[in-house]
Amino acid sequence: MSFWEKGYLATGLAVLVAGSGYFAIVWKQSLALGSLAPPNWILFSAYLVVLMALSGVSFLLLGRAEARSDDGPEVGDFDERDRLIRMKSLSATSHVLSLGVYVPLVWFLFHQSGDLLFHSLIGGLVLAEATMCFLHVFNYNRAY
């Protein structure tokens, strides 16, 4: 498994962990309130910080581990195959992201709740980000 493959796998997991944590807290707050919890700046910022910290730390740790064990190319080198995989993965991700935005927008026409639209758009972003990471891993395992 290459450095980038491991990195994307770790980031994908980090996105899912941070996203699940965010929605678990929103769920608890909503139960306590008896209605859908409104967006909270502190929670949203905490989610972003945790996400960046988890993905940053995973790439850093992986980079250190690879630097100690790998005699091959420089760690973090981005070759032609990496570029092709990145392009294919991001192109497919843009469709997932579009769907992750379309669905909440259409749903909003029926429920008219800004809070629900906010949370569902975050769900769409989490889904797209995780898909992007796992598509990278999937494409790395295909013979390009």
Next chain:
Amino acid sequence: MSFREQSAWAMMAILTVGGLWYFNKVRAASVALGETAPPIMPFVIAYIVLIVIASIVAMSVLGMASPEAANAPADERERQADSRAGDLSGYVLGAGVIIGLLHYPLHMDGNMLYHIGFASLMLSQIAEYGLRIWYYRTGS
């Protein structure tokens, strides 16, 4: 100019005109209401129908003008250009949605969040066709 570039120009023009028409209606409704207008179903449906009909007409006219080019599959360079344009347009959409998400907790205006999300979708589509044209022309 290749068939695909002509199609991209046509789609970009249609989406721009459709988007301007839609948001002009939303702006007028918001001014009349004195606050951000909620999404108005007839406008949304009219926008989608307008885009679909205009796209079919434009593609039919372009296809009749050069039937061989219209039926030819995309070559490797065009596939790469389409892929890169799709990739970058995703960033436009993502950035627009994040702006909407940052705006919402400050103003608690769900209708505005909807319109920002809808505008982001439109802009990302326009950007995708614009980037395709750019890559077809520059070959990068």
